[in-house]
Amino acid sequence: MNFDFEFIVRLIPIMLKYSTVTIKLSCLAILIGFTISFFVAIIVYTNIPILSKIFKIYISFFRGTPLMAQLFCFYFGIIPLFPDFVLKISSFQAALVILSLASSAYMAESLRAAISSIHRGQMEAAQSIGMTYMQAMFRIILPQAIKVAIPTLFSSFINIVKDTSLVFAIGVKEMMATAQLEGASGYRYLEAYICVLFVYWAITSVMGYAQKHIEVKLGKSVGEIN
Amino acid sequence: MIKLKNIHKAFGNLEVIKGIDLDISNGEVISIIGPSGTGKSTLLRCINCLEVADRGGIQIEDFAVNLDNITKHDKLWLRRNTAMVFQGFYLFNNKTVLKNITEGLIVVKKMKKSEAEKKALKILKQVGLLEKKDSYPSSLSGGQKQRVAIGRALALDPKILLFDEPTSALDPELVNEVLVLIKELAKQKKTMLIVTHEINFARNVSDRVCFMEQGMILEQGPAKEVIDNPKNERTSQFLNVVRHR
Numbered sequence: 199m200n201f202d203f204e205f206i207v208r209l210i211p212i213m214l215k216y217s218t219v220t221i222k223l224s225c226l227a228i229l230i231g232f233t234i235s236f237f238v239a240i241i242v243y244t245n246i247p248i249l250s251k252i253f254k255i256y257i258s259f260f261r262g263t264p265l266m267a268q269l270f271c272f273y274f275g276i277i278p279l280f281p282d283f284v285l286k287i288s289s290f291q292a293a294l295v296i297l298s299l300a301s302s303a304y305m306a307e308s309l310r311a312a313i314s315s316i317h318r319g320q321m322e323a324a325q326s327i328g329m330t331y332m333q334a335m336f337r338i339i340l341p342q343a344i345k346v347a348i349p350t351l352f353s354s355f356i357n358i359v360k361d362t363s364l365v366f367a368i369g370v371k372e373m374m375a376t377a378q379l380e381g382a383s384g385y386r387y388l389e390a391y392i393c394v395l396f397v398y399w400a401i402t403s404v405m406g407y408a409q410k411h412i413e414v415k416l417g418k419s420v421g422e423i424n
Numbered sequence: 425m426i427k428l429k430n431i432h433k434a435f436g437n438l439e440v441i442k443g444i445d446l447d448i449s450n451g452e453v454i455s456i457i458g459p460s461g462t463g464k465s466t467l468l469r470c471i472n473c474l475e476v477a478d479r480g481g482i483q484i485e486d487f488a489v490n491l492d493n494i495t496k497h498d499k500l501w502l503r504r505n506t507a508m509v510f511q512g513f514y515l516f517n518n519k520t521v522l523k524n525i526t527e528g529l530i531v532v533k534k535m536k537k538s539e540a541e542k543k544a545l546k547i548l549k550q551v552g553l554l555e556k557k558d559s560y561p562s563s564l565s566g567g568q569k570q571r572v573a574i575g576r577a578l579a580l581d582p583k584i585l586l587f588d589e590p591t592s593a594l595d596p597e598l599v600n601e602v603l604v605l606i607k608e609l610a611k612q613k614k615t616m617l618i619v620t621h622e623i624n625f626a627r628n629v630s631d632r633v634c635f636m637e638q639g640m641i642l643e644q645g646p647a648k649e650v651i652d653n654p655k656n657e658r659t660s661q662f663l664n665v666v667r668h669r
């Protein structure tokens with residue numbers, strides 16, 4: 199067996215090119231998923247009748263089923279039910295929908311737990327001086343809850359990046375698909391997969407660095423909690 | 425002038441407040457004493473609308489709230505015109521001492537930031553914590569936290585200040601600084617309703633003392649009279665127990 203370094207070197211620019219698809223998909227899914235999770239967490243925490251029940255089921259469903267099955271069900275099962283949409287929805291968009299929904303369930307759960315960890319007294323104190331529930335939530339409780347939730351939120355973000363490697367299964371041409379293709383063309387699977395692993399690792403390492411940076415920054419602006 | 429009329433509150437089947445009437449004049453200081461679990465906190469929380477009473481009425485100056493069918497607007501009005509000081513302080517941990525006080529002024533009273541800060545600095549001077557203005561709550565002692573919390577309540581110029589056992593969570597050596605501050609406020613003729621177990625403090629600072637048990641006010645009168653010569657059997661039993669602790 200000979201390990202072909204040159205093959206890897208030749209592969210790197212191709213991987214980097216397709217990493218933009220991975221990064222774009224990840225960033226959008228993080229953005230959309232996080233926004234959804236915000237509202238889901240507040241609704242569940244506030245115990246808004248009916249809605250909170252619905253979103254508890256939503257969280258349980260997306261956390262309790264495999265992402266691959268969700269992708270297949272949506273792309274091959276649900277979209278074809280609406281013939282008008284089949285041509286309009288790309289596999290990239292379908293992947294974005296499922297990644298956003300699934301990740302929002304995880305993030306909503308960490309946010310909800312973080313909100314519960316902030317003592318109720320601060321909410322009451324804010325209301326006692328005349329702030330509305332939502333003012334107190336957004337100005338007092340959430341800034342502290344987000345600080346508490348940063349580590350679990352970041353592991354969700356990192357999971358999103360890793361989960362994008364599954365979406366080639368519905369035909370999105372991203373890094374993983376490229377690795378498979380290039381590996382097959384030269385029978386250089388080991389080199390191709392090592393190359394793709396290192397690019398993923400580089401992306402998630404940058405995220406880990408960002409997390410540290412944000413923790414330090416929030417630590418200063420939010421003050422110590424409890 | 426604040427009037428509580430026939431206030432009732434139950435949690436499920438547990439009747440906690442069973443018809444409380446109380447008239448409080450402007451500038452009056454009233455202490456409420458009584459055993460734990462008799463609804464003292466709940467009464468304050470009903471006035472501040474953190475709990476919604478089941479029946480009765482609250483009148484503050486010309487604004488009368490019918491608690492039987494209270495509206496959202498009434499609730500906000502009551503909260504904005506009354507202020508609560510909690511046993512557990514509950515400062516906003518994500519905000520500096522100064523911002524704990526400006527928060528309500530800016531968000532609730534819609535004051536300009538510069539104006540709010542000017543007022544907050546004045547209040548901090550009053551509670552003796554000017555040099556802590558940029559500290560976060562986590563770096564304060566319990567007594568300092570409670571003084572900031574009193575400042576936060578004062579800043580909104582409430583028609584009445586409600587204190588729920590303001591010194592019960594404090595180490596003994598920190599109790600005094602808080603009591604001194606409350607006494608100072610009494611001298612400035614702030615209207616206050618104070619739930620406390622500090623009987624001597626209640627005797628010295630209040631115009632009137634109410635003894636509350638099982639959701640009712642069993643006895644009330646001038647502070648020194650009630651505490652030195654209670655007329656109600658239950659009041660004197662309670663005072664004996666507290667004095668000999």
Ligand SMILES: Nc1ncnc2c1ncn2[C@@H]1O[C@H](COP(=O)(O)OP(=O)(O)O)[C@@H](O)[C@H]1O
Pocket residue numbers: 435438440459460461462463464465466467
């Ligand atoms: N949110 C609540 N839900 C159910 N029961 C409550 C609640 N708040 C207080 N209680 C009950 O009401 C009674 C009076 O409580 P509280 O007003 O705190 O008394 P106090 O302040 O005089 O010690 C207690 O039996 C307490 O357990």
Ligand SMILES: [Mg+2]
Pocket residue numbers: 464465466588589
């Ligand atoms: Mg109490």
